Amino acid sequence: MFLVFLLLFLNPLRLVFGLNQEGLYLQRVKQSLSDPTNALSSWNDRDDTPCKWRGISCDPVTGRVVSLDLSNFQLAGPFPVFLCRLASLRSIILVNNSINSSLPSDLSTCQNLSTLDLSQNLIVGSLPDALAQIPTLENLILYANNFSGEVPASFGRFQRLQVLNLAGNLLDRTIPPFLGNLSSLIELDLAYNPFLPAHVPSELGNLTNLEQLFLAGCNLVGQIPSMFSRLTRLQNLDWSYNRLTGSIPSSISQLKSIQQLELYNNSLSGQLPSSMGNLTTLQRLDASMNELTGTIPTGLCGLQLGSLNLFDNRLEGTLPESITQSKELYELKLFNNKLSGPLPSQLGLNSPLRSLDLSYNQFSGEIPENLCAKGQLEDLVLIYNSFSGKIPKSLGKCWSLLRIRLKHNRFSGLVPDGFWGLPRVFLLELAENSFSGHISKMISGAHNLSILSISYNQFSGSLPDEIGSLETLVEISANKNGLTGRIPGSLVKLSQLVKLDLSENGLDGGIPEGIKGWKNLNELNLADNRLSGGIPSDIGSLPVLNYLDLSSNSFSGEIPIELQNLKLNVLNLSNNRLSGELPPLYAKEMYRNCFVGNPGLCGDLEGLCPKTGKSKNQGYVWILRSIFILAGVVFVVGVVWFYVKYMSFKKNKKGATISKWRSFHKLGFSEYEIADCLKEENVIGSGASGKVYKVVLSNGEAVAVKKLGGVKKGESLSADAERDEFEIEVETLGKIRHKNIVRLWCCCNAGDSKLLVYEYMPNGSLGDLLHSSKGGLLDWPTRYKIALDAAEGLSYLHHDCVPPIVHRDVKSNNILLDGEFGARVADFGVAKIVKRLGRGAESMSVIAGSYGYIAPEYAYTLRVNEKSDIYSFGVVILELVTGKPPTDAEFGEKDVVKWVCSTYDEKGADQVIDPRLDSTYKKEICRVLEIGLLCTNALPINRPSMRKVVKLLQEAGGEWEHKSKAG
Structure with missing residues (x-):
């Protein structure tokens, strides 16, 4: 009894509260974290121990807490160091939360810890030296955070470490050679960190127990070291997205356990080593996007490959027959090379x-007849080759097929009936070949089909009614064939249809009734x-239609006035038999070519359908003219009065203000013309820092004047901010000379009067124009030009200014x-001149930028570099493509980046692209969309430089620009 009494006396908390000491420590952990979803609701003080709490595991014998896993709990706050007071704790896993701040230096007190996994959080600062003082640590997983600086030297002294994963952080020095000392290491992942350019440390070849080595996107240069041949246990090796050069060493064939080898997106050259045939365990090889030459080694083709990917190289030669020897080959990707010759006849057998x-x-x-011999073929992509002959009948029974792309070859003959009706296929692309025959009624079995592309062939006969039963169809492209008969009425049932192109065929009859159901139709081409x-009036009720071409047919009657409801980028009703008057919206000279070739239409459009009752309206015209004449007289009197006042002002103020002005270009005007024009009626914009005025000078030119807001008494901080903004903008713009940066003509700093005089941009800002009712004026070529102009301006700031300038x-x-819709980057009030001292970013004291444009890492680290601008520019690209602002009620809690990503993945590009854009540019728009998504990648290291963005945009627009010039 005495002993029991003594124990109760020594542990009164246990008697009163019931919860043991470890539970009390965990209660402290709970208190230190924000728990918005109430994920820790089970952590209560009514239990004796925490062993039944969510995320807690205890030793069944001792009852001590040995593991804590709070992954995906949406917890926020600093790392809960109280966890280290749990003496038996061996595993801490806090994956995908919002643990922020930096890691505490006293983490070494977790002396029994074997696993520490803090991946996918918001942790900043340097990697703590003290982590290496945990003697039992085996797994250190910190990927996808914001650690910066270098890998500490102490990391070379881990005693038992098996997994070290630091991928996706902001480490910006070099990969340290001392990591080669970690002889127990099984996995090393340093991928996607902005390391300084350096060679692969040969010391890593000492890690003979290594099974996984991931160094993708680490800025590696030079050749692949031969030392790595010692890693005989290595299973996965990833050196992609680097700048490695030279040939692939033959010593790589000594990696006896290798299963996956990824070398894509480097500058490797030469041939694939013939000795790679010794890699008997290799399942996947990806050496794409290099400069490799020669042929595929025969020995390599005899391997039991799981995947072979050599696209976008300079490989030449044929595909060897021996590749069919592989018994495990399930993925073969060789696109974007110069390979030639026929395919091995036994491929797939x-x-x-x-x-x-x-x-x-x-x-x-x-x-080859046997491609689907095992019944597992899903993707068949052979576009842009010179294949010929017929589609094998065996493929008509390949029920596993999902995607078929045979575009731009020399195929001919009949398509097997079963091929039309494959039940799982969602993309059937047969365009630009010489196929003939009818479209089989068996197409009714293709109930998963979304895109049917059979343009530029020799198909004949009528479109089968069964196509109307394919409810998932979003595109039918069948132009340039020999189709005849009527357009099936069943097509009106296709409510998901976005594009219907049946042009250049021999179809007759009329447009089917009931087309109101085409609520998603963007393009209708029946020319x-x-x-x-x-022409059915129902066409005017199609809400997103912007491409309508009914030209070169025999349509008759009047043009439905309902067509005025459409927001069309392309309208062509020419060369028909239409009659009557034009709808008022289209009775303009700019639309004349849309209606030519209709003799009964307004006398073949002479005068564009002049209205009757002209004499009745003539009086109104004279009244209006009289009003304008009177207004002109008043204006002239006002100008004379203004000039007298102005000369008086100039005489009185000339001596007082001349010393305050500073010019940066040779001016064609006097600074004194500016001051008296800063009136409310001249305001063209305003913001937090002040107002912008349009000032028309005496020489007829216009300038824009930005007047920074005055400072009231007692607002010293605001005055400092105003002075800083003024000085930054003057310092930045005063020395810049680039066609895509707005020009600062001159400035005035006269104490309470701070003026910045810019060149005037008559079309205003992109944001105002794009997101207003005038957004339809910006067609795709104009939007593309704006994106390229702005990219070139930002590229100049990042790469050609010394030191570089980050706009922010x-x-x-x-x-x-400007007047030609040329783009200029403007407003440098928060720009930062980045002084490079061997560091990748500078810390800012405050967040600069605008909501919806701020890069995710900048919002919580305040570290600024060029990658922040690139993210914001990516948002601008998405605005240009979608026509939507960066934040909108339509997105819910998402911004435009998240909305585009989710919608693009789930519903495709047609649901993302601005419906006001001409769908004939869809291919080019999608390319620019991909560039925008690349710029807005969540990991800064994955965003391209602005110089690269310019190049990508030029490539994206090069093809159609060339075509338009040729046309």
Whole structure:
């Protein structure tokens, strides 16, 4: 009894509260964290121990807490150091939360810890030296945070470490050679950190127990060291997205355990080593986007490969027959090379082939009969080659197929009936070949089909009614064939249809009734057929239609006035038999070519349908003219009065103000013309820092004057901020000379009067124009030009200014448009001149930028570099593509970046692209959209430089620009 009494006396908390000491420590942990979803609700003081609490695991014998896993709990706050008081704790896992701040230096008190996983959080600062003092630590996983600086030297002294994962952080020195001392290491992942350019440390070749080595995106240069041949246990090796040069060393064949080898997106050259045939365990090889030459080694083709990916190289030669020897080959990707010759006849016979992508090569011959012999083929992509012959009948029974792309080859003959009706196929692309025959009624079985692309072939006969049963269809492209008969009425049931192109066929009859159901239709092209009857007024009720071409048919009757409801980028009703008057909206000279070739239409458009009752309205015209004349007289009197006042002002103020002005260009005007024009009626914009005025000078030119707001008495901080903004803008713009940066003509700093005089941009800001009712004026070529102009301006700031300049507030409202819609980057009030001292970023004392444009890492680290601007510019690209602002009620709690990502993935590009844009540019728009998504990548290291963005944009627009010039 005495002993029991003594224990109760020594532990009164246990008697009163019931919860043991470890539970009390965990209660302190709970108190230190924000728990918005109440994920820790089970952590209460009514239990004796915390062993039944969510996320807690205890030793079944001792009852001590040994593991804590709070992954995906949405917890926020600093790392809860109280966890280290749990003496038996061996594992801490806090994956995908919002743990922020920096890691405490006393983490070494977790002396029994074997696993520390803090991946996907918001932790900043340097990696703590003290982590290496935990003698039992085996797994240190810190990827996808914001650690910066260098890898501490102490990390070379871990005693038992097996997994070290620091990927996706902001480490900006070099990969340290001392990591080669960690002889127990099994996995090393340093991928996607902005390390300084350096060679691969040969010391890593000492890690003979290593099974996983991931060094993608680490800024590695030079050749692949031969030392790595010692890593005989290595299974996965990833050196992609670096700048490695030279050839792939033959010593790589000594990696006896290798399963996956990724070398893509480097500058490797030479041939693939023939000795790679010794890699008997290799399942996946990706050496794409290099400068490799030669042929595929015969020995390599005999391997039991799981995947071979060599696209976008300079490989030449044929595909060897021996590749069919592989019994495990399930993915073969060789696109974007110069490979030629026929495919091995036995390809697919001996292996469970699932994906075959040989596009953009010079292959010829027929499709092998046995591609789907194992019944697992899902992707068949052979576009842009010289294949010929017929589609094998065996593929008509390949029920596993999901995606078929045979565009731009020399295929001919009939398409097997079963091929039309494959039940799982969602993309069937047969365009630009010489296929003939009818579209089989068996197409009714293709109930998963979304895109049917059969343009530029020799198909004949009528469109089968069964197409109308394919409810998932979003695109039918069948132009340039020999189709005849009527347009099936069943097509009106396709409520998801976005594009219907049946142009340049021999179709007759009229447009089916009931087309109101085409609520998603963006493009309707029925040109160059034999269609007749009236144009249905229901076309005017299609809410997103912006491309309508009914030209070169035999349509008759009047043009429905309902067409005025549409927001069309393309309208062509020419060369028909239409009559009557034009709808008032289109009775303009700019639309004349849309209606030519209709003799009964307003006398072939002479005068564009002049209205009757002209004499009745003539009196109103004279009244209006009289009003304008009177207004002109008043204006002239006002100008004379203004000039007298102005000369008096100039005489009185000349001596007082001349010393306050500072010019940066040779001026064609006097500074004194500015001051008296800063009136409310001249305001063209305003913001937090002040107002912007339009000032028309005596020489007829206009300038924009930015007047920084005055400072009231007692607002010293505001005055400092105003002075800082003024000085930054003057310092930045005063020395810049670039066609895509707005010009600062001159400035005035006279104490309470701070003026910045810029060139005037008559079309205002991109944001104002794009998101107003005038957004439809910006067609795709104009939007593309704006994106390229702005990118070139930012590239100049980042790469050509010494030191570089980071804008820090890139947004559509800070991109101004001149009279030709040329873009200029403007508003440098928060710009930062980055002084490089061997560091990748500078810390800012406050967050600068605008909501919706701020890069995610900048919002919580306040570390600024060029990558922040690139993210913001990516948002501008998404605005140009979608026509939507960066934040909108339509997105819910998302911004435009998250909305585009989710919608693009789930519903495709058509649901993302601005419906006001001409769908003929869809391919180019999608390319620019991809560039925008690349710029807004969550990891700064994955965003391209602005110089690279310019190059990507030039490549994205190069093809159609060339076509337009050729046309």
